Amino acid sequence: MKRYSCRNKERLVLVLILCIVAVFFMTGFSNNEQKGEEKNIIIVTVEEGDSLWKIAKQHMKNDQDIRNVIYDIREANQLLGKEISLYPGQQLKVPCRVAINGTR
Structure with missing residues (x-):
């Protein structure tokens, strides 16, 4: 029978x-949302001439980068590929950032 030294137990x-x-940390503890905000999901029906850019622009806050909003939409809808x-x-x-008091 093999005996383990104290040093090996410390390493383990x-x-x-x-x-x-x-x-x-990988499960989302490091939440990069701003304090006092959470993400809500709204359902948008695509209309003729809509693009991800246009939809993102309509639903983003002024302090958001539109590329991040587009990424969030793609991720939420599993839109993969170029x-x-x-x-x-x-x-x-x-996904929309919404203040906890209810304002966007």
Whole structure:
């Protein structure tokens, strides 16, 4: 039977702690939303001539980067790849930052 030294046990504990911390941060603990705000999802029906840029611009706050808003829309709707086709009648989930008191 193999015996483990105290040094190996310390290493094992350190590795376990590092793994737990890594999982903690990867699951969203480090929330980059501004304080006093949360994300709500609204459903938008695509109309003729709409683009992700146009939809993002209509639903973003002044302090947001439109590229981040487009990324959030793509992620929420699992729109992968370089070429994204929208069609009239399609429904998109649009994450919107909303102040906790209810104003956008």
